[in-house]
Amino acid sequence: MNIALFLEMAADTAPDRIGLVCDGQRWSYADLLAGARGAAALIRDSGCAHVALLDESSEAAAMALFGAALAGVPYVPLNYRLADADLGALLERITPALIVGDVDRVRRLCPAESNIVLTRAAFVEAAQARAVDAPAEGEDGEGIAIQLFTSGTTAAPKAAILRHANLVSYILGTVEFAAAPEEDAALVSVPPYHIAGIAALLSSIYAMRRILMLPAFSPEAWLDLAADEGASNAFVVPTMLARIIETMAKGGAKGRRPDLSALRAIAYGGGKMPTELIHQALELFPATGFTNAYGLTETSSTIALLGPDEHRAAHGSDDPIVRARLGSVGRPLPTVEIEIRDEDGAVLPPGQAGEIYVRGEQVSGEYRERSALDADGWFPTRDAGYIDADGYLFLSGRADDVIVRGGENISPGEIEDVVMTHPAVAEAAAVAIPSHEWGEAVGLIVVPRAGHDAPGEEELKQMVRARLRSSRVPERVLFADALPYNEMGKLLRREIKKLFAA
Amino acid sequence: MKPGTKLKSAMCDTEVMVIRSGAGTIECGGAAMGEAKPDAIGTPAPDLAAGTLMGKRYVDAAGTFELLCVKPGKGSLSVDGVALSIKDAKPLPASD
Numbered sequence: 001m002n003i004a005l006f007l008e009m010a011a012d013t014a015p016d017r018i019g020l021v022c023d024g025q026r027w028s029y030a031d032l033l034a035g036a037r038g039a040a041a042l043i044r045d046s047g048c049a050h051v052a053l054l055d056e057s058s059e060a061a062a063m064a065l066f067g068a069a070l071a072g073v074p075y076v077p078l079n080y081r082l083a084d085a086d087l088g089a090l091l092e093r094i095t096p097a098l099i100v101g102d103v104d105r106v107r108r109l110c111p112a113e114s115n116i117v118l119t120r121a122a123f124v125e126a127a128q129a130r131a132v133d134a135p136a137e138g139e140d141g142e143g144i145a146i147q148l149f150t151s152g153t154t155a156a157p158k159a160a161i162l163r164h165a166n167l168v169s170y171i172l173g174t175v176e177f178a179a180a181p182e183e184d185a186a187l188v189s190v191p192p193y194h195i196a197g198i199a200a201l202l203s204s205i206y207a208m209r210r211i212l213m214l215p216a217f218s219p220e221a222w223l224d225l226a227a228d229e230g231a232s233n234a235f236v237v238p239t240m241l242a243r244i245i246e247t248m249a250k251g252g253a254k255g256r257r258p259d260l261s262a263l264r265a266i267a268y269g270g271g272k273m274p275t276e277l278i279h280q281a282l283e284l285f286p287a288t289g290f291t292n293a294y295g296l297t298e299t300s301s302t303i304a305l306l307g308p309d310e311h312r313a314a315h316g317s318d319d320p321i322v323r324a325r326l327g328s329v330g331r332p333l334p335t336v337e338i339e340i341r342d343e344d345g346a347v348l349p350p351g352q353a354g355e356i357y358v359r360g361e362q363v364s365g366e367y368r369e370r371s372a373l374d375a376d377g378w379f380p381t382r383d384a385g386y387i388d389a390d391g392y393l394f395l396s397g398r399a400d401d402v403i404v405r406g407g408e409n410i411s412p413g414e415i416e417d418v419v420m421t422h423p424a425v426a427e428a429a430a431v432a433i434p435s436h437e438w439g440e441a442v443g444l445i446v447v448p449r450a451g452h453d454a455p456g457e458e459e460l461k462q463m464v465r466a467r468l469r470s471s472r473v474p475e476r477v478l479f480a481d482a483l484p485y486n487e488m489g490k491l492l493r494r495e496i497k498k499l500f501a502a
Numbered sequence: 503m504k505p506g507t508k509l510k511s512a513m514c515d516t517e518v519m520v521i522r523s524g525a526g527t528i529e530c531g532g533a534a535m536g537e538a539k540p541d542a543i544g545t546p547a548p549d550l551a552a553g554t555l556m557g558k559r560y561v562d563a564a565g566t567f568e569l570l571c572v573k574p575g576k577g578s579l580s581v582d583g584v585a586l587s588i589k590d591a592k593p594l595p596a597s598d
Contacts, residue, residue: 001506001519009572013556140506165505172521172570174594177557186596199598207596235598267597293597302597334592 001168002141004069006206007033007062013178019205021185021229022058022213029205032062035124038131039067040138042123043098046116050094050147053077053192054087055101056215060120061192062201063127064100065146069164072139074147077193081487084109090149090157091115141168146198147368148297151486159368160297169361170199170300171206173335180209180232183262187226187234189214194488196270196293199301200235209233219247227258234263235293237270239489242277245284260285265308269293271489272395274420274427275327282315294329294395296381298372300362304338304393306330321388327417328392336360338393339378340386353386353411355399384411401493403432404440408471412493415442415474418467419460424452427483431493433476433500443500444474447483454479476500503528508572509535513546516554516575524566530554531577546577554579560586 007029010019015030027035043051051068053061053076061077068075076094078087080102091099091110098116099106100123107117118126141164149157186204188211190197204211212229214221222244226234236244251257266281266288273292282290289308295301306328314326332338339347340354348354357378365372365379373379384402385395396411403410412430419428427447435441448454457477464473484495503509503523510517513531520528528535531546554560556574561567567581568589579586 001521005519005572009557012573142506172559174597176591176593179593196598203596203598209596233596265596267595269597289595291595291597295597305595305597307595333594 001164002069002138003145003164003167003171003202004036004066004138004141005168006171006202007036007066009177010205010208014208017182017208018210019208020059020062020211020213022215025059027059027062029208032059032066032205034131034134035059035063035127036066036070037134037136038127038129039063039123040070041130041134042126043067043071043073046098048073048096048098048116050074050076050097052091052094052097052099053101054080054099054106055120055192056080057188057192057197057213058120058215059213060100060124061197062205062211063124065198065201067127069141069145070138072141072143074144074161076147076149077198078149079191079193086157093159094147141165148193148195148198150297160364161366161368162297162300162364163366166300166362166364167202169335170302171202173362174302174333175203175206177206178208180204180207183230184232185210185212185229185262187212187214187222187229187231189217189222189240190235190237190270191487194270195295195297195301196235196237199295219243223247223258223260226260226263230262231260232262233265233267235267235269237489238268238273238277239271239485241266241268241273241281245277245280248284261287263288265289265291267291267293269295269302269329271485272491278311278326279315282311292329294393296383298363298365298379298381299336299358299360300364302333303336303358303360303363304329304332306392321390325392328388328394330393331391332358332393333360336362338387341380348386350387350389353384353396353409356381356383356385356393356395398493401431403430403442405435405442405471406438410442410472414468415444415464415472418464419444419446422455422460422463424449424455425460426450429483429491429493429496430474431496431500433497435475441475442472443476443478443497445478445480445483445496445499447480507537509537509569510539511535511543511575511577512540513544514554514575514577515573516571516577516579517573518554518560518569518579519572521559521568521570522566523568526567526581528567528569529580529583530575532580550578550580550585551576552578555588559589559591561589562586 011029011033088109096114292306396413415430426449432440433443511530512533
């Protein structure tokens, strides 16, 4: 099954309906399919092994994604925020490729003659021109649809691959075809090289929900586009939501209060959502349904979600267990299985923290170099967490972030959650620091809240000692003006460790 | 039948994509479906003419067969004479 089927079905059902809006230009499903078929012809002619995108989101991302799928060539959207040396290495790895986007940068970093490099405009124009005589039939979709390079914190980035079968299974399992009313529109502001950006294209096209692309996120542009086009759905990462709320508090973009009355649903994911922020959002958007989605590149996006009703129930509850669910990522999708395992691989009962394992047809768990699936098809996510008695999944950070103090495993999240309850603490992060006595010990970094005096080091230690136990008490405490995050709102713990080493 | 195989009806416009299948003949409007479209299109049997709906998934009771309708038509889907039903999927909130 080829993922291009989703676009073909949408174009068959309503060819003239607008499927994508970007920079004021409107593309119908028939336009997008024609572009994809033309792109497929270009890709086949080129003989390239990969189709890459080094560009912000645009109609070219949709045409390249589905064009590559039709031609049976992996689509590789690249992170344009990477440093030159890192990006150059990735370009080498995908040569020979047809590359769309920043022509000058590609030529400078990777002069290989065998690459065909086109600007966004040239690619879209050529694809449309070829559409006239391009064949409608695509490849059978047995191979790789997408290749995404992981961020690669310690070694060279890994090339995660998603097969057509994984993505088709994910979409059929989570989206009902043409379920969106014609007035619906989904605002997509995540970059095209992120799994959420790819999943947004596939999901919205299959639901036949018009895509509103925001190539470069700013809270003002987001609010304007949402209001002007009447966005009904949006996906954001937590930092985007924080900035949107901040801008709304200041009276909105351009000094006018944006009309967001059409906005029925906001989904979020990609990083830890501060509990306070989601409570604030639920109050600011009383009629909007919030969904927390947890997933990984290797799982074709979402594997667990906390839905709108669960958000409202938790927000309005006095029961601490129900209220705490706002800090969970909800329950597994009906189409996947999740287990928590200890270091020896034994499955843990509810309430006990360990590594999260997932299995299902949407789970690839595969890299170019090797598959990470075990013999029974389970994928070790390297995320740590636990499942409560009612089946809600709570994350406690990356398994690699666990602090091992004298043989005892400490998850940074449990310490951070306690420290964050201090009124003068805006943000907090706990990391492992080297210790002669214990091997590792807890280092705590705290960002004081604006308008408050920084809390005392002894006071914070006392809080942790009183609420947890003595092994969790930070050995060192640092104060900072801000914590380092990447552009997707992921906390960069390795950068924090450097601060303790300095 | 391999997943991803596209089957066409001999009795109407219906086309399906095989998601999963086992032993048995997949039919539409009472006639076996095939990868090629026959030159002459028949008429669905009266008791197998309820029609197919675009984008719906059709399953048998055992869950052995699952077909995705990619082109709707007037015939009804069956396997070895036993009618398939629309897969009842609990709607999920949009998550991306």
